[in-house]
Amino acid sequence: MSRLSLDAVNDLDAVGFTAAFGGLAEHSPWVAAMAFSHRPFPSVTALHAALVAAINAAGPDQQLALLRAHPDLAGRAALAGELTASSSAEQAAAGLDRLTPEEMARFQELNAAYTARFGFPFILAVRHATKHHILAAYARRVTNTPAAETAAALGEVAKIIGMRLLTVVEPAPTGRLTVHALDTAAGMPARGLPVELVRGDGGTVLVSTITNADGRVDGPLLAGADLHAGVYELRFHAGVYFQTAGHALSAPPFLDVVPIRFAVANPEQHYHVPLLLSPWSYSTYRGS
Amino acid sequence: MSRLSLDAVNDLDAVGFTAAFGGLAEHSPWVAAMAFSHRPFPSVTALHAALVAAINAAGPDQQLALLRAHPDLAGRAALAGELTASSSAEQAAAGLDRLTPEEMARFQELNAAYTARFGFPFILAVRHATKHHILAAYARRVTNTPAAETAAALGEVAKIIGMRLLTVVEPAPTGRLTVHALDTAAGMPARGLPVELVRGDGGTVLVSTITNADGRVDGPLLAGADLHAGVYELRFHAGVYFQTAGHALSAPPFLDVVPIRFAVANPEQHYHVPLLLSPWSYSTYRGS
């Protein structure tokens, strides 16, 4: 399904806007209706901020109603096929449609305990999660105070809206992915270091290149419409690089292909991934 | 094929010893014969050191003869099926039996240029290498001085002997693999961090566990006979860990599963792999 451009979003009238975005907040079209007045939106980030601001500006009763509009994770609505299409896809992405009967029973027990304590269902942005993430989140959040947990649940609603938004609107072309490799054994940029970028599922090689004299790649690895939310893996060929540089390495070398697995959450941002590399150590971080 | 124990090695007489190890140095049983007098060997490391010392103690002519006894990589002997069994297996492991005709021609051209310059064939420990490693090594070493290149070639012979040795003798049970995870956002050991150890080929999960209160795993991940030379990958589940710790993460988190890919070259040693981890950065290194 093709996504709306930001220009098209900004041309929508109130009815069209609510039709397009009324489903982002589960069963709560008022969120989109309140955000409409903040047009034009220069970015998905700005549109998302307007939707989240609408929720934050609402009163406690309206916020509670929004939370209560969410289905249980792996709950009765899922079994009965009564989820919204978005919720159904999200729960499937987390593998919640393939639980064993024992796991299903465990989830329903946790849901019941949680709802009894807080008065609304357990909400979690699960599109990129696994059942392990979900169980860890249950375990931690069930000990929250009611005020802290309401804030946590609204935070998850904001994340869910953000992920859904990326499925219906094209991001502004401001995002990019860049890398920078330093050879900390030499105190110099790592020149001539082969690097590949692959999708996080381990499948497709998106880019295969080599660093320049400044330890960077000419131009971004991905930019604009080519940068999607999701998981990527960089693979730096440290073994070939240090062998070429004349280091005496063990056979096989301690470090050969160095994988850096990371996720892009907001494809309108700049993701800069530096690598500080020696034959026996490395560091990486989200840079700027 | 089952390997000899160190006890069995130390019980061999001179004839048996040379029979067992005479093939480690290509077509040069004198290397094993000279090492025999250094029995008993408490470890494969010590046996390897004795074999390498025998080569280093030999005169320049004998060293040159040893180098010249090696086949070309992807050369005529390989095409004609005339390699030793060891060389044949090693070249196949590096994919040299599956080159395109163009690649084969390129290798033969490089071999010819190298041999013309140095007077012996290009030697490289290729069991864990790829054609990219090999071409990088050619490119660098062909510019060496003759003295430096003789030293480099003898260094590769030592690595080849080390790898062959591990296929015929069981290592002493002194090796082990341990990990230690620090949460640098909290200044504390990372407690409760799920971690898996998988074979480097991406296939089998060898260990699946969780760090203790000191950020370590109770006991080594692998030890003794279970620790083999080769490539491994550790997978630290940082996303679940930091979510449990209450950090506000993006969705999906920048770091979720952190893979650390490394090789064990000497299975009699201690490999300690620390991870310094925050939600947005990490460092790893060979520790002690």
Added chain:
Amino acid sequence: MSRLSLDAVNDLDAVGFTAAFGGLAEHSPWVAAMAFSHRPFPSVTALHAALVAAINAAGPDQQLALLRAHPDLAGRAALAGELTASSSAEQAAAGLDRLTPEEMARFQELNAAYTARFGFPFILAVRHATKHHILAAYARRVTNTPAAETAAALGEVAKIIGMRLLTVVEPAPTGRLTVHALDTAAGMPARGLPVELVRGDGGTVLVSTITNADGRVDGPLLAGADLHAGVYELRFHAGVYFQTAGHALSAPPFLDVVPIRFAVANPEQHYHVPLLLSPWSYSTYRGS
């Protein structure tokens, strides 16, 4: 003034205990009185925890009274010489007795604004702070919600009690300071690295030693009664080390003496300070 041993503390009767510790919480001897029942205390850490638990168990009114019992920083009471001896010493340690008239006026203005907003004076553990820390803390905390700020102020009271406690009771001899240096260019412990430990004021050299084959120092650098709360600086002589190891360094080397400045807050704990070092980079962290 000599400090009480933990044994002596545990031998005190209720009257003696309150006499000894009644002044730790500003003008609030009830805090010590409530902690008394938790004897015996195996450590200052445990005694401190009991005092803090007493505060946390008190009702909001009593907590508010405790907060209101504190003097303004650089306030009228200080000018009039009406501070408790503890407060006077602490404010002097932060240089608050040497402010310019302009700075004094600025503090009084901030105090007035803060007290008008929250109903109690601005409280900060200032013994190791500077006026820059204090102004930064004002700027951030004045924007807190009342609930968050009450929690923050009680947290500072806990820190103040902890620091005062160390002036009157000898810590249990469980603390120690250790280091570990790794040479990330070699993938080995840094053996033979000269290291000094000096007091944080830059004056006295406490220890001058050299790392052993495991990159550690034999025994702790400081332990037990020799480890005090306060600031220390480690100085690792990286230039000499890498020169000895045969690295080609610039003249002067980019890194020569590497200083690591850190503080011990709780002298009953283990402070482990690793250094990951190459000729062009290093990392340090609180280890375990």
Added chain:
Amino acid sequence: MSRLSLDAVNDLDAVGFTAAFGGLAEHSPWVAAMAFSHRPFPSVTALHAALVAAINAAGPDQQLALLRAHPDLAGRAALAGELTASSSAEQAAAGLDRLTPEEMARFQELNAAYTARFGFPFILAVRHATKHHILAAYARRVTNTPAAETAAALGEVAKIIGMRLLTVVEPAPTGRLTVHALDTAAGMPARGLPVELVRGDGGTVLVSTITNADGRVDGPLLAGADLHAGVYELRFHAGVYFQTAGHALSAPPFLDVVPIRFAVANPEQHYHVPLLLSPWSYSTYRGS
């Protein structure tokens, strides 16, 4: 003494050039004479490279004569006041004019052993060294092969020429010092981090500033003629920064003022010093 500009250097005739630079290589004006033909020199770096190339192009006898023209460190010539002015200043900078009689005897013993082995005096660029550096260098280099040691000694001659050159020619204004601070606990640039730059002797504060929204300082900290060869110390005020960011820190904080001590060897280069900082850890390196 004012230094020559590069323009003035490039305007010199052969006689003037040799007069100006004939003393850089100890008692060996032929080095400058050979470099003259490579005018014009766009930088001190280029001029230095031409002088070093002249030495490398000379034959073994001429190189040996150059090495033999150097005085002993702390040797008879120094005692007799017979050093060149350059050598005298350099040896004094390393404290060699203030040795105890025992140290003096030790140096003369080492010099004699070294000269007996290699046939030329021990040469080391000592301007920024201490007697500890010098003794470490003796200990390592005395075990070199003659060929390796000749290369090492010529490398020291090149460093000495480089340092002397900076005392007589103004560098091209291409050098600069920049910093970049990342908050690895937040995955963001460290905004509002106070930082000072001081001379390495601990005395003068050269710059006192604060990082901008990108974690950098607007413009370089030092540039062009203000960047001198020598030792500097950056001081990052991490404690104030993380307190402002709302982290719960110990009192005093584990990290408060983080000192990074480093040297500029070539003031025509760009020195970029990043800091990756969390409340409990940091990394730094020469970046690009």
